[in-house]
Amino acid sequence: MLRRTKQKEAILEVLRGTTSHPTADWVYNEVRKEIPNISLGTVYRNLRLLCESGEILELDLCGTLSRFDARRDNHYHFRCGKCGLVFDVDVPVDMEMDKIVAQRTGFMISYHRLEFRGVCKNCQES
């Protein structure tokens, strides 16, 4: 299962070659530069397959569009309210928080997602 195809490889390569946390549509347009007749359905299918196999991460960020990431370690994000871009934030992930909340609530907690909001450097200047 999870056969190797040039479509899948191309999609992975695009994801690994960017830090922009792209949407499915952006990936589609990039991959088309390599495989012009690839279909959007194939991109969606492969993104899901790659998520399920754990090779990439679907980011559960705000906004309507799903965004994907080839970085598989848990890390935090920052989203600029002006340009909409998503950046990685390299602050150590605080695992203690999960334990504290688990004790207080009785929920079983596997992980957390943290997203900062504001205005990025570029947009502050302009």
Next chain:
Amino acid sequence: MLRRTKQKEAILEVLRGTTSHPTADWVYNEVRKEIPNISLGTVYRNLRLLCESGEILELDLCGTLSRFDARRDNHYHFRCGKCGLVFDVDVPVDMEMDKIVAQRTGFMISYHRLEFRGVCKNCQES
């Protein structure tokens, strides 16, 4: 601007009467008990208006559907991976984090969103 209508009042009342962070569709069905011929478009329109005026909060949680909250203070959430329900987590919001990340990144940070994932009490038992 922002006229008071029975539709808008009914929507607000539904939101204030629940802690379930409902989706637009759920709100629609609740409001229909009061105003049977209200249209889904009106619900969406009012949810957006209420968000813009700051009377309610649109939660930027994972998943595809937008969810809304009449609680306007910043607080954290927990989402159960089994039943999909969203709960409030009453842990103090750590404002320091924003400052630390702002210093480290140069971004202007207004706030952050934190969401825990795991399995809720109910689903653990069953």
Next chain:
DNA sequence: TTAGGTGCAAAACCTTTGCCATCCC
């Protein structure tokens, strides 16, 4: 009176799916 709101339906948008041809193992 009149700008803003409503209901309805159609459109827009993102994502999934069905079908059949094709390809990988």
Next chain:
DNA sequence: GGGATGGCAAAGGTTTTGCACCTAA
């Protein structure tokens, strides 16, 4: 060969929008 995958197009689900009518201020 046979099941997984691809391309295409149609369907699905959520949200927005255009328009004519209504209503709160």
